[in-house]
Amino acid sequence: MEKLMDGRSNVGIKKAEKVLCMVLAMLMAMVITINVSAGESISKAKIDEYLYTIAYSQQEQVKEPIYGSIDGEWNIIGLARYGAVTKDYISKYKENLLKEVKAKDGVLSTRKYTEYSRVVIALTSIDENPTNFGGYNLLKPLAEFDNVNKQGINGSIYALIAIHSSNYKIPKPDKNYTGEVTTVKKLIEYIIKNQNSDGGWSMADKSECDITAMAVQALSFYYTGSDKSVKKSVDKALKFLSRQQNNDGGYSAEGISNCESTAQVLMAISALNINIEDSRFVKNGNTVLNGLLDYYSNGKFSHTKNGGYNHMATEQGFCALTAYYRSLTIMNGFYDMADGISYQKVSKKVLEKKKTAASKTKTTKTVKKTTKKSTKKNTSKSTVSDKDKEETTSVKNNKKSSSSNKESNKNTKTKSTKNSKSKTNKKVKKSNKKVKKSNKKEESETTVKNSKNNTSDDAKVGEKEAKINDVNGKKNQSNRTEIVIGVIAAVVMVIAIIVYIIGKRKAENEK
Structure with a gap:
């Protein structure tokens, strides 16, 4: 009879251990899930x-x-x-x-x-x-x-x-x-x-x-x-x-x-x-x-x-x-x-343009998630991307200004051709040279203005985003920490229960 009771108690202990181990595994899975999902947000x-x-x-x-x-x-x-x-x-x-x-x-x-x-x-x-x-x-x-x-x-x-x-x-x-x-x-x-x-x-x-x-x-x-x-x-x-x-x-x-x-x-x-x-x-x-x-x-x-x-x-x-x-x-x-x-x-x-910008941001975020990077690296990367934006914007503006200047050159040439009967070839050449010089000046001025504007705008945006990321990062980290601590506390409690049950069963068997 005593052996039968010992056998049953051992079976009970094993069952309790299995159930509690499953609970432990679920709690650990929750910790992993929390760490993965808590940092995700819409850009x-x-x-x-x-x-x-x-x-x-x-x-x-x-x-x-x-x-x-x-x-x-x-x-x-x-x-x-x-x-x-x-x-x-x-x-x-x-x-x-x-x-x-x-x-x-x-x-x-x-x-x-x-x-x-x-x-x-x-x-x-x-x-x-x-x-x-x-x-x-x-x-x-x-x-x-x-x-x-x-x-x-x-x-x-x-x-x-x-x-x-x-x-x-x-x-x-x-x-x-x-x-x-x-x-x-x-x-x-x-x-x-x-x-x-x-x-x-x-x-x-x-x-x-x-x-x-x-x-x-x-x-x-x-x-x-x-x-x-x-x-x-x-x-x-x-x-x-x-x-x-x-x-x-x-x-x-x-x-x-x-x-x-x-x-x-x-x-x-x-x-x-x-x-x-x-x-x-x-x-x-x-x-x-x-x-x-x-x-x-x-x-x-x-x-x-x-x-x-x-x-x-x-x-x-x-x-x-x-x-x-x-x-x-x-x-x-x-x-x-x-x-x-x-x-x-x-x-x-x-x-x-807004849709394109949003899709690019999403792609960038997906790439970033695949690798582990420190805060310093992220900061330096954002600085590089700001420079890239600045260069891209200035190139686009240069193209626009140059294309507009080409059109104005065409118009000037057309007008000069129509009026060539009443004006000498020398005057036409001089006027064309003046137009080219003025166009070059306008182009350089436009490039300088655009690059200045882009630099100041990107700098402001960069500063704002850095502040936001810093604040949000700290808040998200603290939120995750609180949740993880809670789950860990639950895990510790489960382990304590397992130890208590096993100890109690052993004590009963010894009696």
Whole structure:
């Protein structure tokens, strides 16, 4: 009987050892997977390509930008903050908005004061003064604190964003208004006071991801300020958003995964310059950016996965990608509009160039992944690549300038031939020599100017990318280290359990 029991106990020990060894192997595989996947990200060039594609598509899709929450202000704000928009397109929007403002005699709404906030943000993004647009002060209604909050918490959220967009001084309210007057402090306090115990905000009872992300965006301006209650509130909200993230990296509203909720969270973490691979916002290896791009296709976003083109989803997705891009490239925040608008020509040729640049970057990244290189080597390589870009650009510019000079020479020769009857051959030869000399001067001047511009631009880009890579590298490394330490701790615990079980079984057998 004792031998039978010993045999059974030995079998039990062996089974336990096998199971625990399998668990150990799985945990080790997790460590390897984490180290491989955590460093992967979508390149800046690829994000730039997405943004330009959306900008091009939107201006083709929405020919007449209007006053409104769809095909109106958010479309304009996204285009303006990215910069790929024409003056003609902006002029169309201003004309349509002015017609609407005049038709309503400056009263956009008596209940939804986010109408004023949205228009103030849009006008600020295109360097227009909202305090005197067509003779109307569209910022003035936001001084009426009671009316601002009639529709709920989003009234204060967007009033705070609108006022901060250009650090506007809040004007005096209308003489007929008898309620509380708005101040930045009151807006902040109102937002924090209405935060739910779980860290989120809501328009009704249950906390919602999108309205929580909007509140974080508004409070982000004061996150590092003297008011510690802001930081405490935002940190609590970030924990809520971290818990609510789906395994695909995206977010849901009322149980349905959607583009808009995901977009607002990406804008929130971008406003705080949180690394896209921060462990709080990575689920199952997917970032918020990965989650958002699940809804993207050919310059458009859908409301739900595999859905068709949705105007609101596209505008919010565009704004979110722009906010992330601005954070990535160390530019002013999405709602910090002191830097103004920069107009760009929007064309298919530029779009193709963006796609080529993105594909080249992807190829380069793939090659780099196959070999192990130190940080110093990477830095030196990036310097070489900047020089290559500079040389390539200057060669292209030289070709362009020389070709243009050749054309001008042809034109000069043609004109001189036609007028040869009235002019002597000597004069023609002299004029041709003068033209050649002037062309040579122009060519050399153009080359010098272009090389100077390219050098300064590449240097600036190089500096920005070096800073970004350094910061992101440190953050990614720390995130990976934290995860690996956790897994190692689990491995140690498993080993300890194995040792304990084996020791206990041996002690029992000896008895």
